[in-house]
Amino acid sequence: MTVSRRLVLTGAVAAGLLAACGGPAPDTRPLALVYRGKASTGACSDAVADLLRTRLRVEFCGPEENLPLTAESLAKAAVYAQPGGGSLDDGWRAMRRYADVITSYVRGGGRYLGFCLGGYLAGATPGFSLLPGDTEQYIATSGAEVRSTRDTVIPVDWQGQRRRMYFQDGPDFVLQPGASVTVLARYTNDKIAALVTPYGKGRVGVVGPHPEAPESWYRDLRLTNPDGVTPDLGLQLVDRTLSP
Structure with a gap:
């Protein structure tokens, strides 16, 4: 079929009018890369992406995504986010091949955000060794608010305020003496639930509970957050992680 010159011109004029009338503009905000793959669940990756979209442009990266998790991809990003997922051992098996790429990115000035499993992976045994210390399983610590691995809601002390958060077998963070960190939250037994710390020229923000949890997570499991x-x-x- 031959397309007439008139139709081509009409389409061009329409496109011009759409732009002139305030049509959709490209999102020029800084880029956040969110991992999606075997070391996460789809729900966790989506929840982290939705949280970050309020601040940044978001794309997924991973072995089956349009963007691979490479140094070249990370070089375009203001922050890399590692969502929650399954067990630490399984997560590390999927992620250890990327460890050097991720640590080099953060050391050079990038930002790392770790939620639940992503917080565990920021540690050292096993993990990316992005923290001045390590992680441990909160539910196994003395005085833990909960002992089960099932999904629940727990209280934390967040910046001096008691708040309740979605939780499912997340880590706490164990620091070396004199470590330079900003503690954002503690569990009720005083274990660290969220922190931000420098790493090289970059910064790392990690959290054990799920502040990104949407309403659907609560509804599907018949959980209630009084806050x-x-x-x-x-x-x-x-x-705090993105701040200069």
């Missing part, structure tokens, strides 16, 4: 389901704690973590 309401709001993104403010997750955004505090994001903002």
